[in-house]
Amino acid sequence: MNKKKNSVHPSRRGFMKSTASAAAGFMIVPRHVLGGKGFIAPSDKLNIACIGAGGKGWSDIRNAYADGENNVVAICDIDTKLAKNAMEKWPKAKFYKDFRIMLSEMKDEIDAVTISGPDHMHGVAAMSAMREGMHVYVQKPLTHNIYEARQLTEGARKHKVVSQMGNQGASNPAQQQLVDWYNAGEIGTVNEVHVWTNRPVWPQGIPFPSEKPEMPTHLNKEDWDLFIGPAEYMDYHPLFHPFKWRGWWNFGTGALGDMGCHLIDSPFRILELGYPTEVECSVGQVFTRDWVPEFIPEGCPPSASVQLKFGATEKNPSDIKFNWSDGGIRPFHPDLIPADHFIGEEGSGNGVIMIGDKGVMSCGTYGRVPRLYKKGQEMVEMPDDYEAGIPYQDKPESGHQYAWTKACKEGFGSKAHQSLTSSFDYSGPMTETVLMGNLAIRSYALAKEGESGRRDFFGRKKLIWDGDNMKVTNFEEANQFVGRPYRDGWKLI
Ligand SMILES: NC(=O)c1ccc[n+]([C@@H]2O[C@H](COP(=O)([O-])OP(=O)(O)OC[C@H]3O[C@@H](n4cnc5c(N)ncnc54)[C@H](O)[C@@H]3O)[C@@H](O)[C@H]2O)c1
Numbered sequence: 366m367n368k369k370k371n372s373v374h375p376s377r378r379g380f381m382k383s384t385a386s387a388a389a390g391f392m393i394v395p396r397h398v399l400g401g402k403g404f405i406a407p408s409d410k411l412n413i414a415c416i417g418a419g420g421k422g423w424s425d426i427r428n429a430y431a432d433g434e435n436n437v438v439a440i441c442d443i444d445t446k447l448a449k450n451a452m453e454k455w456p457k458a459k460f461y462k463d464f465r466i467m468l469s470e471m472k473d474e475i476d477a478v479t480i481s482g483p484d485h486m487h488g489v490a491a492m493s494a495m496r497e498g499m500h501v502y503v504q505k506p507l508t509h510n511i512y513e514a515r516q517l518t519e520g521a522r523k524h525k526v527v528s529q530m531g532n533q534g535a536s537n538p539a540q541q542q543l544v545d546w547y548n549a550g551e552i553g554t555v556n557e558v559h560v561w562t563n564r565p566v567w568p569q570g571i572p573f574p575s576e577k578p579e580m581p582t583h584l585n586k587e588d589w590d591l592f593i594g595p596a597e598y599m600d601y602h603p604l605f606h607p608f609k610w611r612g613w614w615n616f617g618t619g620a621l622g623d624m625g626c627h628l629i630d631s632p633f634r635i636l637e638l639g640y641p642t643e644v645e646c647s648v649g650q651v652f653t654r655d656w657v658p659e660f661i662p663e664g665c666p667p668s669a670s671v672q673l674k675f676g677a678t679e680k681n682p683s684d685i686k687f688n689w690s691d692g693g694i695r696p697f698h699p700d701l702i703p704a705d706h707f708i709g710e711e712g713s714g715n716g717v718i719m720i721g722d723k724g725v726m727s728c729g730t731y732g733r734v735p736r737l738y739k740k741g742q743e744m745v746e747m748p749d750d751y752e753a754g755i756p757y758q759d760k761p762e763s764g765h766q767y768a769w770t771k772a773c774k775e776g777f778g779s780k781a782h783q784s785l786t787s788s789f790d791y792s793g794p795m796t797e798t799v800l801m802g803n804l805a806i807r808s809y810a811l812a813k814e815g816e817s818g819r820r821d822f823f824g825r826k827k828l829i830w831d832g833d834n835m836k837v838t839n840f841e842e843a844n845q846f847v848g849r850p851y852r853d854g855w856k857l858i
Pocket residue numbers: 416417418419420421422441442443444447448462464481482483484486504505506531532533591592593594606607608609622623
């Protein structure tokens with residue numbers, strides 16, 4: 366394989382360079398003769414590590430391993446039970462619980478890392494790997510907050526690494542079909558977008574747990590401290606680990622963080638959106654007694670409705686009102702969608718509707734079930750033989766992880782890198798848009814004691830956003846949610 370600059374770790378690059386020149390002197394037999402069809406030379410394999418091997422991490426690392434096309438050299442997880450499958454599949458891989466130690470001890474061996482832990486550790490883990498020159502595949506949402514997303518976007522360029530966010534729908538041909546319809550002028554200029562999800566589907570909007578249950582016997586204090594990582598320390602609770610961390614701001618990013626990057630992806634890509642200019646929201650309340658809503662600033666709300674505004678662009682010469690709703694609240698059928706059609710995807714639980722001056726396009730999660738509606742015309746669907754030109758469709762998850770491994774081998778700036786569907790140049794700003802909704806939701810919960818003991822919610826306003834400078838310009842208190850402080854021992858940059 367023709368290894369290009371920054372395709373593998375510098376020290377391995379050095380090794381391969383010298384072996385390559387030595388081999389050149391003795392070149393006798395072509396590689397395919399040595400290995401036959403399908404033979405992969407050891408030097409053609411990436412050395413991959415994973416951070417987070419349970420949950421989504423299990424499929425991320427398997428898909429990057431690609432049935433042995435690459436090596437899994439290290440596994441990092443704070444929970445040996447959840448990492449069991451990976452440890453059994455790759456018994457020779459070194460096991461770590463602390464990714465900082467793994468990245469430092471194995472910096473000369475690891476080429477690329479999949480990062481699939483809870484949202485609060487994505488930023489710090491990814492930046493630590495990129496600093497060592499390692500390529501990164503980071504689950505969605507790219508980060509826990511806007512500041513981290515901006516830093517990772519710039520970090521990938523600075524460290525010249527190949528990056529991809531784990532919104533696998535980006536590699537789904539259905540998304541490209543929507544792009545093609547829009548580019549062909551089928552729906553004209555868009556001024557209204559609706560995106561919605563049935564998330565949360567985990568405990569959310571519930572009071573912060575006050576009891577302190579015992580940790581499961583396979584976890585210890587040090588494991589838990591590593592789970593907390595850069596976040597504020599909180600005692601163990603099964604409402605945090607595994608999976609349920611999503612509903613708590615200290616770790617997760619709520620319904621928006623869970624589904625926003627899968628759903629907002631389609632309109633963001635099609636309309637080539639940049640930073641929003643305004644955001645406003647309202648959130649669902651919870652009542653366990655009469656008249657007094659629960660006040661749960663630690664937790665994401667059970668439902669929310671957010672409106673972002675985007676200015677006109679060369680691609681779409683109209684301002685856009687971009688509406689998000691979650692918690693099972695969905696928009697209504699636009700006039701052009703027949704009354705008995707589902708909206709978004711089957712069951713209408715998740716979806717996207719883009720309303721233009723000539724027509725309407727809709728789709729579900731990952732851009733699936735793309736549909737085009739125009740006045741007086743039959744609904745159009747994606748033809749079975751539609752060719753999106755996105756490679757590796759025979760691989761799992763539309764080849765999203767696989768394409769990243771191929772690009773890592775080709776190196777930073779290569780054609781394969783440039784054709785990735787969610788490298789940080791794209792997914793960083795998209796994630797910022799998703800997290801802008803959360804910034805508004807968190808501001809909405811800002812409260813102080815008012816007169817006669819009532820809470821005064823002083824953040825319930827429309828927020829004006831200066832995207833270039835990452836700053837809310839009309840409400841200083843909201844800016845505390847742009848980034849976050851880090852615990853001692855953990856740093857982003
Ligand atoms: N793209 C998708 O379709 C998709 C689907 C599910 C989850 N996700 C994303 O994947 C990420 C993980 O979600 P999940 O549902 O798998 O969560 P999970 O809690 O089920 O699994 C997370 C794994 O990471 C491990 N972990 C936690 N902290 C760690 C640390 N500091 N270092 C190393 N390992 C650590 C856990 O022990 C566990 O094995 C999230 O960002 C989520 O949004 C993406």
